Amino acid sequence: MQNQFKPLLIANWKMNPSKEDALELIARLNTLSYNDVKLIICPPATLIDPIASVINENILLGAQDCSIHGDNYGAFTGELSAYMLKSIGASYVILGHSERRLYHKETNEIVKIKASNAHAVGLNTIICVGEPIEAKQNKYTLDYIKEQIINSIPDSANPNNTIIAYEPIWAIGSGKIPEFLEISDVHQYVSELINKNFSNMSVSFENKFKVVYGGSVKSENASKILALDSVKGLLIGGASLVIDQISKIIISANESNKFK
Ligand code: 13P
Numbered sequence: 587m588q589n590q591f592k593p594l595l596i597a598n599w600k601m602n603p604s605k606e607d608a609l610e611l612i613a614r615l616n617t618l619s620y621n622d623v624k625l626i627i628c629p630p631a632t633l634i635d636p637i638a639s640v641i642n643e644n645i646l647l648g649a650q651d652c653s654i655h656g657d658n659y660g661a662f663t664g665e666l667s668a669y670m671l672k673s674i675g676a677s678y679v680i681l682g683h684s685e686r687r688l689y690h691k692e693t694n695e696i697v698k699i700k701a702s703n704a705h706a707v708g709l710n711t712i713i714c715v716g717e718p719i720e721a722k723q724n725k726y727t728l729d730y731i732k733e734q735i736i737n738s739i740p741d742s743a744n745p746n747n748t749i750i751a752y753e754p755i756w757a758i759g760s761g762k763i764p765e766f767l768e769i770s771d772v773h774q775y776v777s778e779l780i781n782k783n784f785s786n787m788s789v790s791f792e793n794k795f796k797v798v799y800g801g802s803v804k805s806e807n808a809s810k811i812l813a814l815d816s817v818k819g820l821l822i823g824g825a826s827l828v829i830d831q832i833s834k835i836i837i838s839a840n841e842s843n844k845f846k
Pocket of ligand 1: 598683753757758759760761800801802803821822823824825
């Protein structure tokens with residue numbers, strides 16, 4: 587018997603929007619039809635709590651980062667522990683986003699510690715990998731991603747608590763996406779690599795790591811990307827803040843019944 591699979595949609599709101607605009611967007615998102623599509627909204631941490639009290643059952647919440655410090659509380663000025671994020675309603679956390687790697691000097695080793703902290707308190711992780719333009723141009727994308735996966739994923743990761751997001755850095759916010767065949771090939775590679783190295787579970791569909799695509803996802807390309815067999819969902823930046831865009835992407839995901 588095959589499983590019907592609905593793609594995961596993850597909205598990375600980054601450092602947006604105001605509380606007022608966020609609540610207005612959520613009010614609109616609450617009225618849409620989801621048909622089993624899971625929407626994980628990752629707002630700025632300050633908005634997790636107010637949003638948690640107004641979302642409907644189709645929407646889950648995630649943070650965009652957590653502290654490297656494993657303590658629930660402590661003298662770490664400016665930090666938010668994984669435990670604190672979970673306690674206000676997050677069930678996921680994005681880690682290793684290229685913007686954090688670039689602007690906040692996060693290394694694979696830092697991502698690994700943060701992911702391990704998140705798992706320790708029962709937060710699911712969305713771990714981002716993806717190559718810079720030089721790697722693409724010089725054809726070492728797969729080696730680059732392999733290095734990230736091997737070094738940023740902790741032993742605590744398993745297919746039930748970890749999603750891998752493939753986001754080519756050059757595609758983020760640029761309006762450019764890879765060829766569909768390239769997306770397929772990288773996803774296939776990532777999936778095989780991670781399932782071989784980190785999954786000691788059975789290889790049934792439910793117990794395989796899921797790999798989602800991110801980078802300039804829009805309503806115009808979402809259904810074509812979701813149609814790719816190895817793509818289990820989308821990580822959406824800018825378009826997730828525009829109701830017309832995200833509504834259409836949810837409709838595409840609704841219509842994308844993948845049978846595995
Ligand atoms: P855009 O969808 O705006 O390109 O951003 C992608 C992203 O970085 C999501 O994490």
